[in-house]
Amino acid sequence: MALNCGIVGLPNVGKSTIFSAVTSAPAEAANYPFCTIKPNVGIVTVPDARLDKIVELIPPKKVVPAVVEFVDIAGLVAGASKGEGLGNQFLASIREVGILAHVVRCFEDPDIIHVNNKIDPAGDIETINIELALADLETVEKRLAKQMKLVRTNKDAAREVPLLEKLKAELAEGHPARGLILEDEDKDVVRDFHLITMKPVIYVCNVDENSISEDNEFVKVVRKIASADRSQVVVISGKLESEISAMESAEDRKEFLEASGLEESGLNQLIRTAYKTLGLRTFFTAGSDEDRAWTIRQGDTAPKAAGVIHTDFERGFIRAEVYNCNTLFEMGSEAKVKEAGKLRVEGKEYVVQDGDIMHFRFNV
Numbered sequence: 458m459a460l461n462c463g464i465v466g467l468p469n470v471g472k473s474t475i476f477s478a479v480t481s482a483p484a485e486a487a488n489y490p491f492c493t494i495k496p497n498v499g500i501v502t503v504p505d506a507r508l509d510k511i512v513e514l515i516p517p518k519k520v521v522p523a524v525v526e527f528v529d530i531a532g533l534v535a536g537a538s539k540g541e542g543l544g545n546q547f548l549a550s551i552r553e554v555g556i557l558a559h560v561v562r563c564f565e566d567p568d569i570i571h572v573n574n575k576i577d578p579a580g581d582i583e584t585i586n587i588e589l590a591l592a593d594l595e596t597v598e599k600r601l602a603k604q605m606k607l608v609r610t611n612k613d614a615a616r617e618v619p620l621l622e623k624l625k626a627e628l629a630e631g632h633p634a635r636g637l638i639l640e641d642e643d644k645d646v647v648r649d650f651h652l653i654t655m656k657p658v659i660y661v662c663n664v665d666e667n668s669i670s671e672d673n674e675f676v677k678v679v680r681k682i683a684s685a686d687r688s689q690v691v692v693i694s695g696k697l698e699s700e701i702s703a704m705e706s707a708e709d710r711k712e713f714l715e716a717s718g719l720e721e722s723g724l725n726q727l728i729r730t731a732y733k734t735l736g737l738r739t740f741f742t743a744g745s746d747e748d749r750a751w752t753i754r755q756g757d758t759a760p761k762a763a764g765v766i767h768t769d770f771e772r773g774f775i776r777a778e779v780y781n782c783n784t785l786f787e788m789g790s791e792a793k794v795k796e797a798g799k800l801r802v803e804g805k806e807y808v809v810q811d812g813d814i815m816h817f818r819f820n821v
């Protein structure tokens with residue numbers, strides 16, 4: 458289960474610039490609205506210092522880090538859900554992602570066109586959120602019409618209809634579906650609707666180089682809006698990030714980051730925030746063939762984690778041999794971890810902890 462993240466925002470706010478910088482993939486970035494007309498998908502490896510250390514202590518033939526997939530789509534404008542601009546065609550490509558990065562223009566630059574000729578983060582955010590809500594409204598209305606016909610004969614339909622009606626009312630107001638308070642079992646039903654506004658959002662403020670270390674007035678506005686809907690904010694300078702990603706050596710990048718007053722790159726911030734928001738955890742497998750990082754959800758049990766590797770592993774799960782990577786770092790080798798009796802045998806109920814190194818026993 459790799460994390461995937463869809464990038465949304467108005468045209469020309471810097472989505473492709475940030476996408477290219479984080480994925481180092483050559484998405485077209487140009488100073489004219491609607492420059493992106495094909496969805497771009499980029500894969501980024503998740504930087505994880507723990508995996509680097511594991512590789513030192515348990516040297517494998519191959520190292521496989523966790524990955525995050527980014528989807529860059531065309532800018533959305535008011536009316537996108539009704540076919541204005543090009544964005545509506547791309548809403549479909551973000552229905553399946555786990556989280557949205559909503560890029561907001563927070564820099565002044567007379568040379569870079571803003572579709573509404575005004576830097577107005579609050580207005581921009583509202584425009585996008587309304588379009589996403591209207592796109593979901595369409596999805597909900599279609600499903601409601603279908604399920605209404607089946608409501609007397611079909612149990613699922615009967616269960617869905619009141620939920621769909623609630624969602625319809627919320628979305629028609631331009632409010633995101635995630636604002637609706639739902640029972641846990643209803644959440645499972647709603648998840649299957651693949652609503653865009655059900656996904657958590659990270660607001661990405663695209664700022665000028667000088668506003669990285671101190672919030673400018675635009676960022677302050679975004680923070681207010683985000684805290685009202687309990688979303689996270691990441692401040693990135695698209696321009697700076699592209700300069701950083703263009704540097705070949707990791708050494709140079711580190712130096713440049715420090716000189717710009719940054720502790721970590723925008724990519725790292727974004728990934729860290731996404732993991733936190735979604736409650737994601739990392740576990741590792743390590744051995745002579747491959748050291749690898751895997752992504753799971755907080756609370757996932759050992760069989761579930763095994764299933765991320767292969768569905769057979771989940772079905773045929775017998776037990777797991779587990780120790781935390783910190784124990785390995787303390788002891789210096791897997792043999793010493795075993796000697797010290799720190800390798801535990803865990804069963805089906807075991808909840809995998811962040812940083813666990815797991816060996817699965819299974820039969821198929």
Ligand SMILES: Nc1ncnc2c1ncn2[C@@H]1O[C@H](COP(=O)(O)OP(=O)(O)OP(=O)(O)O)[C@@H](O)[C@H]1O
Pocket residue numbers: 466467468469470471472473474475485486487488489490491492493530531532533564566569663664665666693694695696697
């Ligand atoms: N932080 C920044 N400071 C100054 N200029 C920037 C910054 N970020 C992006 N730009 C510039 O803004 C322009 C638009 O960027 P980009 O093409 O990434 O926008 P977009 O959101 O992908 O647009 P579209 O919706 O049309 O695909 C480019 O010229 C880019 O170099």
Ligand SMILES: [Mg+2]
Pocket residue numbers: 472473474485486492493530531532
């Ligand atoms: Mg673009």
